Amino acid sequence: MLDIDIGVRSIFRRLFQGVLPPRWIRRLQQPIPPNSIRWEFANVVEPDPLRRLRLNISYQKLEQMHPADLADIVEDLSPAEREAIFETIDSEAAADALSEVEDPKMQASILEALEPEKAADIVEEMAPDEAADILSELQAETSEEILDEMDSAPKTEVRELLEFKEDTAGGMMNTEYVALHHNATVTDALAALKGNEDLLEGLNTLFLVDGDEKLVAAIPLARLFLASGNARLQDLAAETLVQVNVDEKQDRVTELFDKYNLLTLPVVDEDGKLAGVVTADDIISLLRQK
Template sequence: MPPRITSRVSLTALLGTPVTDSQGHLKGKLKDIAVATGPDAGNVAGLVLKTRSGLCIVPSQEVMETPAGTLELRRPSALVPLKDDGNFIYLQQDLVDRQIIDIHGRKVVRVNDVELEWMGQGSAHLLRVTEVEVGVRGALRRIFKGMLPRTQIEKIAVRFTPKVIPWQFVDVIEVDPARRVKLRIEYERLADMHPSDLADILEDLSPAEREAVFQSLDEEVAADTLEEVDPKLQVSLLEKLDEEKIADIVEEMDPGAAADLLAELPEEQSDAILEEMEPEERQEVEELLEFDERSAAGSMTTEFVSVNENATVQDAVQALRSFDGDPESVTEIYLLGDRRLLKGAVPLARLIMAQPESRVAVLADARVLSCPADLSQNALAEMFDKYNLHALPVVNSQGRMVGVVQADHVISYLRERI
């Protein structure tokens, strides 16, 4: 038989509540509530009381509500001195007034109060966290606490629409190195978020919280997120990481974005990171670092799909399957002749409709647009606007294809000018 909800209460209302024994003798006042982490997350591990002898803790099932609005201990012997081993989150100390990540809403919010419920079954009387209040209602409760009776405060609070986050969508950032629970974020939930949403969250956090969240990400997710944040924030996020860790992240980035990032770092640090990178990725980034960042080559990526001009559709599909870059960035396949001379481009939609044995050259556009590597970013933006481009191949002075400029790079450049 599942427990039944006997009553709901806010943390603000509970704090300071007198706790007595069965004879009415005062044993202490409620100072905080300890909540379990890990598999038992959300379950109240114990009520923290301020007593004459110091802070003590008692399991919530050893406490019951009284008609007078106080709390009563079932067994005073269950009240023991608090020994903080770092396995709890304390709602008042660690949560109220702190910024948290709302995974469901993909944003950072500030906690104003916490909602709990008493769960009754037989003689047991358990307390459980249900949701976090991030709206005006919680703020009002705290403002008027001690000034008005609890019942009157609730009459005012109920006039405001609650703005809450269910506890299962709350991830608490704890950055105090003295505590074992430094970060309680389920990686899978962060990894499922779009990199731009993660970037927005990082920008809204304090430096210490930002560092804790970023270091919890694996290299691939960290790389995708890093590409979405402001260059100054990129540098800040990498400050506490060693060169080997940074190299692992940079290797997962688009080569163009990686080159832009390394260009923002001190030359000595940039060289040290390049030394830690795998030879193939290092060569790609080093080649891009040689270009003027204000040119087309400085905005391009070297990750694109190409086949020989004599290839078949089946060959092109295989090249797509073997592509290690971001598949969402591919809008066309480029045809290259001898010495990587650009011969044409085939849109993916046209490729999908063709027979496997067809030659890709037959499907290619009669004219293929390209730009020189030293083309200015202003001229590059004008080309994208004039021809409504999604991507534009970049060629060197010999006509050899060296990279591709994606539309999002041009959009980022235009935003910077506004």
């Protein structure tokens, strides 16, 4: 976690140089164990807009932190301080941090405190499934106000996900997957990946669908490294295609991850069409909340 520590120490140095005795600064420059990042920090948050401007450098640092660490900090603040942060940092950093806030009630209250325009900007930057999870925690009226302010493409996707029950595969899935036609080659797959750089970080499986969008096969991403460009993806498919219906119960989804050591589980609709994927990190979060 050196990256994080350096970020934190750098903020301390900038803010406290010349204010604290030098002995203190040296201590702060020691590696800070990740657990203690919390809110030694509270002083860099400033609800007063004029003073906030002066502290702008700190907001930039906040935006550069890992979203999970920023979320930890946010969780330790007062509602006014939380609002000040989410109004000030850019929508993408705000979306990432909001996704990492653990308590759904706190997520909802952060969005509720913002103007609908700003809230919509943030929700647009979130993964559609997480956006739907948060909006479903809000009053129907507030949720509608925010949806109204959103661009039409993400709005449609979020509205569709809002239809699924939370404790089903449909309610757990996200729509960040890469699917190709079942006749596609390795070269086609590489082209598709280059067009989806945002998705690449946690991506470990590609999916093949037929002309009717029905799920046909799953390809472990790493197998592409062993194949030539004109190899057909079908020939690299996993031996067992594990899939669930959108209505499948949460417990069964979790059981399948455990049983088949899955990292990604495809979810299909009643016609067998690929509708989304559930990922291992969501299963871990879910199991830890229980």
